[in-house]
Amino acid sequence: xxxxxxxxxxxxxxxxxxxxxxxxxxxxxxxxxxxxxxxxxxxxxxxxxxxxxxxxxxxxxxxxxxxxxxxxxxxxxxxxxxxxxxxx
Numbered sequence: 001x002x003x004x005x006x007x008x009x010x011x012x013x014x015x016x017x018x019x020x021x022x023x024x025x026x027x028x029x030x031x032x033x034x035x036x037x038x039x040x041x042x043x044x045x046x047x048x049x050x051x052x053x054x055x056x057x058x059x060x061x062x063x064x065x066x067x068x069x070x071x072x073x074x075x076x077x078x079x080x081x082x083x084x085x086x087x088x
Contacts, residue, residue: 005030005038008050014057021053 005028010018019031027049028040041047056064 005040008037008039008054010037010054010058018053018057021056022050025049025053 008018015031015037019029019037022029022039027046028042030038039050041050059067
């Protein structure tokens with residue numbers, strides 16, 4: 001852990017599952033008994049992972065459903081069409 005880890009303000013009961021998921025993602029963090037969750041953010045990717053994990057555990061189901069529906073509505077034709085194998 002670095003000299004300046006960031007304290008993440010989350011509900012007390014959410015600290016452990018958030019800590020476990022961030023550990024799986026290899027984001028350096030610490031969750032000591034009776035202490036707040038601390039996270040070391042070393043890159044923009046780590047910051048995005050922290051935001052995403054905290055949101056996943058703390059947002060309401062309705063908020064997550066709305067967000068997922070918005071993702072499905074994005075028009076990304078380049079990602080939905082597979083190139084013809086003959087063009088390679």
